[in-house]
Amino acid sequence: MDELNRKSVDEFKQADKTPVIAVLENIRSAYNVGSVFRTADAFLLEAVYITGYTACPPHKEIKKTALGAEETVAWKHFANAPEAIAALKETGYKIYAVEQAVNSHQLQLVEFKKDEKIAFIFGNEVTGVEQHSIQQCDGCIEIPQLGMKHSLNIATAAGVVLWEVVRRRL
Numbered sequence: 001m002d003e004l005n006r007k008s009v010d011e012f013k014q015a016d017k018t019p020v021i022a023v024l025e026n027i028r029s030a031y032n033v034g035s036v037f038r039t040a041d042a043f044l045l046e047a048v049y050i051t052g053y054t055a056c057p058p059h060k061e062i063k064k065t066a067l068g069a070e071e072t073v074a075w076k077h078f079a080n081a082p083e084a085i086a087a088l089k090e091t092g093y094k095i096y097a098v099e100q101a102v103n104s105h106q107l108q109l110v111e112f113k114k115d116e117k118i119a120f121i122f123g124n125e126v127t128g129v130e131q132h133s134i135q136q137c138d139g140c141i142e143i144p145q146l147g148m149k150h151s152l153n154i155a156t157a158a159g160v161v162l163w164e165v166v167r168r169r170l
Contacts (some may be wrong), residue, residue: 029154049084051083096120099140107142107143
């Protein structure tokens with residue numbers, strides 16, 4: 001484990017964070033929530049914002065997939081996504097919905113500034129990001145998909161989007 005250069009909980013909490021926040025809007029599966037926490041830990045994200053009926057820690061299913069990341073990553077619950085969006089705008093975040101929508105931009109083509117504060121909203125496994133949330137965002141990001149399904153699990157989509165943004169900052 002020493003060779004992996006893992007941070008302790010205290011080192012993680014003291015480390016400079018990547019100014020990126022994952023916003024989870026009405027996620028049905030607590031396992032997906034835990035997976036996003038684990039990704040947020042891996043990429044040293046600033047926080048995870050939980051909205052609506054998305055499960056919050058402490059939760060057995062979150063714990064199972066987060067593997068302790070729910071204790072290292074900062075998180076905050078909001079009654080709904082518009083509340084989270086308002087709080088993010090007040091602190092200077094650019095906000096993008098991750099959704100296949102009219103006028104969405106292909107992830108690989110979007111230019112993000114290296115020090116830009118960004119939040120990404122990931123929506124419900126069936127219905128996606130709510131339209132009223134999309135309308136409050138600065139834009140909509142779409143992951144290119146080449147197969148038949150043209151949909152990804154929310155935890156997978158979060159991993160793809162968050163890595164694309166973080167890798168550009170390395």
